[in-house]
Amino acid sequence: MRILLLEMKKIWRGRILLLVALLCGLYSVLFMDFYVGHISITDHPGAETTELAGYMLDHYGATLEPDEFDEFMRLRPQFVAEANQYIAEMPVFRDAGIYNYDDIVVLSQNLERSEAEERAYWVLGMEQCNYVGYRIQAIDSIAENYTSFGTRINTMLYDEPLTASEQIRVREIVSLKEYYSVFPDIIEYTKDYFKYLAVLCVLTSLILTSPLVTLDRARKMNQLQYASATGRGILTRQLFATLISSLLLTLILFVIFGLLFTRAGTMKFLRCDINGFIGNSFTHIPITYGGYIGVLLVLSLVAAIASSALAFVFSRFSDSLVTLIFKLIPFFVAVDLVSVLLVFNRPLMIGTSNALTDFGLYAILLFIGVAVAALALRRERRVDI
Amino acid sequence: MVFLYELKKLAATPALWGFIMLCVAFNCFITITQESGAGYPNFVSSVGKTAGTTLDRSFQEMLAAFPDDADGFKAALQTETADARDVFENYDIIEIGERYIGVHNADGKIAEIFRNKYADMQTHVDSLAAADESMSLYFGGGTYYLHQSLFGDVFGRLLMESMLCASLLTLLLFGYERSHNTELTAYSSKTGRRLLLTKLSASITASIIAFGLLAIVSLGTYFTLNDFSGIWRSSVSSGFNKMHDLIAGMRPFTTWRSFTVLGYFLACTGISIGIVAAISLFSAAVGVFLRNTYVGFMIVVLFNALCVVAPIAFSGRTFIHYIFTLSPIYLWGLRIRWFTDGSADTLWKNFELLGLAASGVLFLILYLTANKHFARRDLS
Amino acid sequence: MLALNNVTKNYGKFTALENINLEFSGGVYALLAPNGAGKTTLIKMLTTLIFPTKGEILWNGDEIVKLDASYRDSIGYLPQDFGYYKNHSPREFLLYMSAMKCMDRAAAKRRTEELIEVVGLSDVRDKKMRKFSGGMIQRVGIAQAMLNDPKILILDEPTAGLDPKERVRFRNLISSLSKDRIVILSTHIVSDIETIAGSVIMFKDHKLLTNDAPTAICGTLAGKVYETDDISAITAPYLALTEHQDGGRTITRFASERDCSNVAVSAAPNLEDVFLYVYRDEAV
Structure with a gap:
């Protein structure tokens, strides 16, 4: 446990966190603010429709x-x-x-x-x-x-x-009579906002966690680690530290960007079924707006953790941080293509998705990530240093 | 000699080659999978080879002599070209400029620069009209799609990948001695800290070579699927070519000087190389200042992100807003408007050249400052 | 001649070296001091890797920072932790370094081949250095330092980490290379110095303590070093230096300001004794 905490301390370095924070700020302005603004302010008569849906919710309940x-x-x-x-x-x-x-x-x-x-x-x-x-x-x-x-x-x-x-x-x-729901037509904006949040979670997880093993190897710390009582088991702990850090960072981002999303004023609809009469989006299963956001967050979390697991393997096979980045960029693009083009392309929606694309791809990604990381750990046990 | 050794260091980095190969594979994949309906443009190109690219009576006669085809390409081209008219005749681009000024509430000096820009462009438009410049074939009805796909999509990917590659290989080279623990030996040699200048020239050269490699394969694939051979001599300001923005809508593609498609392609390639070199120069400055290459790359990324975000933050269309539009990343974003008036997004004429020059000078100053700082820095 | 005039080096508030005055005119100079005393700082100043906070370093009367490349053309340097490119062979690496030293291609090739012979790496000249032993890497290191036939050869802890055989071999190599040039050698392995150094430079409290021949330095402890197998019999104040076994007895070597010849055997002082005596208050 102590080693795990110490490894996490190595991951959560002040300078990188500052850069991650700056990146989140710029990314938010570039890609995410737009959707919040469009739900609440700039999209007419969408904003008025949402306002009236809120009126219905206040006066008549969710249906x-x-x-x-x-x-x-x-x-x-x-x-x-x-x-x-x-x-x-x-x-x-x-x-x-x-x-x-x-x-x-x-x-x-x-x-x-x-x-x-x-x-x-x-x-x-x-x-x-x-x-x-x-x-x-x-x-x-x-x-x-x-x-x-x-x-x-x-x-x-x-x-x-x-x-x-x-x-x-x-x-x-x-x-x-699910369609009696007063839920406004805000699924597209919501989905896009959380799609970009998923990309940000993957990006920041990669930035924060991937240098751990590469830096240790560059500083020849791995020789000391492998020769210690912990031995090559250090890598398992480092993998756990990576995954936990990715999880923590993603949760922090959920809180921050969840709060920022409340500016859109749509949180009052959390308990509304999203298959309402106002919108045109219908889901494979009855699901509330809150449940739908929950699904999007789980998808983001899986993407971030799976990416970190795979990046851990890349970092094991990188001599320097620059060569690591050379590997991470195509990997990040590939994960984003899967996210943006497939998984987050109207997940759960009738006519545009099915269970395989919604959850299967990320399940496969998670499996590959953890499996490859486990294989790398196993291989490492017999590698000459 | 040292220069070659520095290049050799990069050439001996498998990750760099892996990155380039993945980019090439990605570009080829996109080009091949997105390729659709090239039949018509390829037909137009074959017409261009035989009938020339000037839409005159001779062109119509030679087109009529073409055998009819099952796809109806000939008939479609005949219809399009028969209806062609000189789009620059009576084209009031000053009025377009006034619309931009009005929508953005520009006043004072900014409005004056805008007006001067569009007054100058009007002069050029009149000369284009006199020369019947728009009566040029390009790709006929397929022009807008192909122009956007080449100069927007293909150049966009190519340039973004090259910028990333340039930044990374530059940071790799500037951090090479540190990561191999050879700083002390290298900087105590006769070359000493002048090695940084060699590294800079090697980085810029390698960045341009990387751009070249990416361009040769990616553009090669693109031109294999989309035949441009018959329309290279066509004017890029053909009446079929358009530019689009939310304020003015669709309007003729108007450049500051007359370009053939080939000329425009070469000019865009030149600007792309310039941007790649500028990014390499900036990365070099960051690489000298910061000894941590990972943080260095983050700084490069953040700087570019800031250059995109800043104009959004300064949405009041002040001078600061427009200055940021001259940054390399913004130039990348405006690649489809290079050598045109740039619409309302840019203030000055020839914004791509101006931006490149300004970025070059700024980054050079940054680099020289970093170099000066490094010359007296204690190495341990 | 290489001269340091009132050289001080500060790192923020910490003074690594203070007011150092030294002259190097030829032969082997050994910098002998404990870790952290400023040996590497001095060497890095001599190689222009760091710069004096005060004072000046002159080569034949000119400031070395101003001389820039022409000064560095006169030096050869082997750093303490010698870095190299693992994917290079010795020949490739030496050719690379000769380019860094601005040597012309033909001379570089000739000199590379010569030095590979001198340092005994002929058999592995084209093998990647990835699997070289520490001694072989150090030999590549000395070869690169000698590429430009330097007037000043600066070696920072060149024998650290080498096995005894490699160390002797390396010592002989340095000795053979020391003719007609200044060799500045930083080490705290006193046996290296006793064998090859003409002068020993010692620092204490970040200041120059002495710059003299090894015999003269040893002479400062003449009559003060003794050996005994019964240290408890020594009543005068003393400083225990070393111990060794002799026929089942533990012989203690010690230094005392008072005459102990009645209870112990007087011994000829060596540099190790001086080192332990001078730096008795410091962690070594």
């Missing part, structure tokens, strides 16, 4: 029964009244010859608008009108999705090449 739907739709006249008030007060509408929301509806069907009409049309969705235009669009879209859900499912059954089990599952969503 919206038909009678609750009727009550919910009473919001629409309020929104229209609000829009009419803005239209009456702001000259931009008057200049375009618009006097109430019905004029906006007519205008929306007219593709040849004058400059004044174009300006007026968009102003209603802007901040100065409290996004009321988008709120009306959102509530109309919600109503459309709720009332025509059965038709959408039938279209899906006929138009998309679904397997027999997928067809059964799609019908089950209707028959079990």
Whole structure:
């Protein structure tokens, strides 16, 4: 145990941690902030739809029964009244010859608008009108999705090449009324955010843990280690230290980036089934938003630990840190291709994935990682130093 | 002589060769698996060989003489070229510039530079119009896809791999004596600390050689599958070629000077080599300052990431924002716009040359500072 | 002539060497001091790997840092922990080092072949050094130091870690190479010095203690070194130096400022005695 802790101390060096922290910050700005912002701020009328889904959740619970739907739709006249008030007060509408929301509806069907009409049309969705235009669009879209859900499912059954089990599952969503869930259409952004988090977990795990064995060999410490009472068993402890460090770092990243993700304001939907009427994503199994995020995190964790195990083997066969990096870069790219193109490409979703691509590839990766590391350890027992 | 020995050290590093071979394999795999619909461009290229690349009456006559094909390529090309018109005729690029200025709320000096840039470009556009430059074949209807695939995708991969390779081999060479414990012997020899200059020249040379190796195989594979032989003399500013951004949408591909496709290809290769050399120079400076090559590589990566993040942070389109767009990594990101006006992403004309020069000077100063520091550093 | 004028070297607040004045004009000079006394610091200054904090080092009257390459062209250096490229053969490595020493190709080849013969590595000249013994690596090391036929040959602990046979062989080699040049040898193996050194330089408390011939240095303890098989009989204050076995008896060699000839046998002092006597307060 003491050796394990000492090896972990060698891994968790201040300078590398500082660099990892800097990398996380830059990476977050480059790849992850976008998704948080799009859920909550910049994507219209998506942001308004999410806001209204939150309203439904607060007032009616995780599902919206038909009678609750009727009550919910009473919001629409309020929104229209609000829009009419803005239209009456702001000259931009008057200049375009618009006097109430019905004029906006007519205008929306007219593709040849004058400059004044174009300006007026968009102003209603802007901040100065409290996004009321988008709120009306959102509530109309919600109503459309709720009332025509059965038709959408039938279209899906006929138009998309679904397997027999997928067809059964799609019908089950209707028959079990899973689609009553008020969950908004935020799966794509969520999935992409956690996909990039998975890549970051792999990257930082590799950076933090892989130099351990290479550095020991470069400093000829391995001779002292192998000649000590611990002997070549040190490598087993170093492997465990690597895996535990990878696990710890990944958990830390989960906490940090999980907290950052709360800025999107979607955490309130954790207990909602994601096969709701608002979205278009349906899963192979009934699963809540929280459960889905949990699945994504487990996938990330497996990827990070498996990568660290394989990197441990690379580090054993690298004379210097630069040669180690030469090996790690293609490895990292390969893991990312598996992650981005296959595993995190709408995991668990009907029509785009199956259990093999979702979990099988990472299970294989984990198995290969640990097996190759174990083989390397076994081989090391008889290697001349 | 020492220079050759330094190159030999790199040549004797199996991991470097392994990396290059994996990159080559990756590029070839992507090129082969993404190859689709090359039939039409290859047909256009064969037409270009016979009928030339200028869309005039003679071209139409020679195209008409081509035998009809089952795929309908000839008919498609006839339709496309018959409809071709000079896209630079009455093309108001100043108005495009004004749109960029408006969307980004540019004012003061920045707006003035933007206006001057687009006023200069307008002059060139008018000359292109006078010369009927856009009445050029390139790949006809397949131009946008192939131009993007070569100068965007293939060059993008090639350059990114070469930059990584350049950085790593440079750091490897600068850390070589330390990792082999030969620093004391090497730096107490007659060559002494001047060895660093030799290492620098060897690193840059090796980086360019690595780029060359990657380019020969990757581009060789690409050109084997996509026949460019008939359109090299075509103008890159063909009416079929477009550039795209969110503000101006699709618009003609307009360069600061007239380029044939071959000329443009060579110019882009030149810029790529320059960027690879700049990254090698920067890595050398980092390698001299920091004796830990692993941390050194991290610093190189972080610096480049910062150069991408900084313009996002300075989203107010200040001068600082635009200065960061001159960094090598940003130039890599804008590779599809090299030698054009650069859209709203860059402020100055010839941003690729300017960026390369600025990066080169900055990194050289950094390197010389590091070298000066190293000349008086105690070695233990 | 190589001269150090008031040379001081500080590492932050720590003073490794203080106000050293020395002159080297020819022959073998041995730097004799315990670990950490500043031998390697001095050698690294002489090889321009580190720089004096104060003072100057002159070669034939010129400052060596200013002389730069022309000075380094005059030196040959074998570091304490000699690094080499494991994947090179001795010939390849020597050719590489001759390039570093800016020798022309023909001269480098000729000199490499000569030195491989001199250091006795002819049989393995084209074998990778990966599996060489410590002695063979040191011989490659001395060969690389001699490539440019240096005026100053600087050897930092050249015999450390060698077996007795290799050490004798190496000592003879150094001795044969010492004609017409300055050889500066750092060691704390006194038998090496007694055999080949013309002068011994000792440091104490990071300052120069002495720079003299071995006999003269040994002379400083003349009449003060004794041997006895009954150390308990010695009543005068003494410093135990070494012990050895002789016919089943343990003979103790000691030094005393007082005359002990009535209870012990006077012995001729050697450098080891001086070393132990001078550095009696320091961990050796």
